[in-house]
Amino acid sequence: MAAFQFLPTIWIGAVSQVTQGQVMNSAIVEQVNTELSLLGMSSADIVMTGGGPGKNSQPFAFTLQNVSWA
Secondary structure, three states: OOOOOOOOEEEEOOOOOOOOOOOOOHHHHOOOOEEEEOOOEEEEEEEEEEEOOOOOOEEEEEEEEEEEEO
């Protein structure tokens, strides 16, 4: 017997060294560090900013925009 609880939260991040269908190791999973609460939302857009080449590139960041509340 198993019990599951799904919270209205997602974790999102951008990582390398991931192959579709393969298990991710813990070092990669620890890089996924943006938690977005979806509590009370009916829709929203996830927007990713940052990245790019060179020493002035910014880290990837994830935000919610165009949020509609239930």
